[in-house]
Amino acid sequence: MPIKAMTQEWMDAYKAAIQADPDYKSIAKDWEGSVSLVVNPEPARNVPEPIYLFMDYWHGDVGDFVVCDKEKADSAKFVMTGDYARWKQVAYKELDATKALLQGKLKMKGDLPYVVRNIKTVNKVIDILGKVDTLWPDGNK
Amino acid sequence: MAGGYAGKFLRVNLTEGSWSDFTLGDDILKMFIGGSCLAAKLFLDRYPLDADPLSPENPLMIMTGPMVGSGFPGTSRFSVCARSPQTGIWAESACGGTFGPDLKRAGYDGVVIEGRSNGPVILAIDDSGVSISDASSLWGKDIYEATDELKTRDKSAKVLVIGPAGENLARIAAIGNDKGHFSGRAGLGAVMGSKNLKAVVVRGTSAKAVKADGEGFKLAMKTAMQEIKDSALAEGLHMMGSDANMDLGMVTGDVPVKNWTSGGEFDLASNLSGPTMREKYLTKAHACTNCPIACKRVVKVDDGPFATAEGPGPEYETCAVFGTMLMNPDLTAVIKANELCNRYGMDTISCGSAIALAMELYEKGEITKDRLGGLDLSWGNMDAVLELVRQTAYREGFGDILADGAVHAARRLGGSAMDAVVHVKGLEAPMHDPRGFHGMGLAYMMSNRGACHLQHFVLATEQGMASWPQLFDMKDDYEGTTSVGKAALVYNSENYGILANSLSICHYVAYSIRPETLRDAFNAITGFGFDFADLLSTGMRDWTLKRGFNNLLGITSKDDVLPKRAMTALEEGGAAGSVPDTALLLKEYYALRALDERGFPKAEMLVRLGLDDLKSRLYQ
Structure with missing residues (x-):
């Protein structure tokens, strides 16, 4: 049963998917720090307000995975911002997150060299994101 | 006169010890712009193509473009x-640094150097004139030493210098500008050495002819600065240099390992990466004139066997070729190898590739320790590598074989050597694996100086650093390991990217700004009023001109190939199981370029591009 994207239920499912992944723990063993995703509103795609998602990663474990307010999102070690449609492209693997960042389609606040050094962890969590059975606000592809 | 140009070129004949100025009409400048494109036009019009490259008859051209000296970023x-x-075909090597703007300020758009001096000389150009003077006291000095001495004589001077490799006519010799910037590829340092020209010194103080004023330019400049400030790519380059690619490229299958025979050495790559260099050895970032990105590394290794004084640090290409390619996990050894290549004046890609070949042959038993003068050339033995770098520059011992590059070395060594070299048209491939990015494989096959990552913007478009759908039809995201749709991407990325070397703008700046901004700045400077179609058509002309140059030297479709090793799939890593579909790529590409079965530009295309003279020579 698909879960409505960017809801707390969806975040819980995403967290569970990461915890269940057999490779995540070893790949992410060096990663320290929280990541927030800021989803810019696109009313035409049924996303009328900005959405803030906070995810805590720590040495292969995961902590808080919550839909949050702007203040908490801004407190993350890495804050990634983009339009809803871009995030959906990333989830569908139509747009690589690193390429989106380089092309300016996503913005990031945080230590870029740290992300580059841990690119395998970044790719892994995005790969898992794409496996969460999701119902998108503007429909699925 | 078109804007942005100093208005004259300098012709120097070292045999005669003479010089004179010449000019070119606006019609020529508008068609061929500047830089390497204009150089190819001049070469075809004025010089014999079939002269030995190390003979006095081969001209050495140093060319700027109209944007140089304008203050626009990256110019x-x-x-x-x-x-x-090294290859026997067209050679060009673009360089950043400080020399270009000062040449413009001294009143010249370019310099064409003919002949050969009887003894070592310095060519000096400044606002007040030109001189040729004795360089005997500099001959034998390395690039750092010679640069320091020339700057002691005039601290404002900007210098181009060759080192021992160029003096010894190593066909992989480079030319250095102010220690940290190099025209590295294709052996142009040997051409300079063959002319007994140790250095070119410029000192330009004039402000006229290089300042682009006007509201259009100011707006383009302001827009460019903001776009660079907003660019994650530019930020990454500033923080990590070009070696930011090491970690990313290892995941995607871009980084060659163990002389192109392995993939997926993640731990090795992490030791050699831009973040590691930043954390452990970076003392500061360094910028070329008027560049806000500052991608250049200045590094220092305080202790250990490869301790190095503060100086220019390695680019990604060097970290790969002296790192992963040689199975060397020690970044300090890469930094030392880079310093030696800089000092001796050798292209790091060619030098490292030749040594990687030797290491493989040593492992196979095809080269013995005796032949190496006792060196143990096991994978990763960097003490031996550094000694071989020195021997190569001085053509001593086994280094004499490597001094002409991997292809010449393979011919001399025989056995399995040629199958172990990844090259196109005699130039070793840079450190981007065509099995991981099939478009790059096509670009290697079709680049006019041989396997090259800098004659086009394929690196940016195929790997997703930039997306310009407003310029030509392209996707935001390409899968590297497919050949479908890549011919058009390469064709368009060449037509736009090749302009970097005629406008004389840095690739990284061009990646970081929108094409509209570059177009507007170019138009504000030159007054040419180009739209995107004009720019791409100019790029098409540039590529076709150089292709015709090579056709006249015997290059045909038979030379547009990837070598056996690059067509052998890897078992692991990001490129595992993948090789380019070269038949598909070439078929589609030939149609786009209007090349005939021989690989010659078709007559109608030559006429359409205004290359009637070239048509007459190709179809006489």
């Missing part, structure tokens, strides 16, 4: 061009 560049002694 400090110049191109050095000649017929290559």
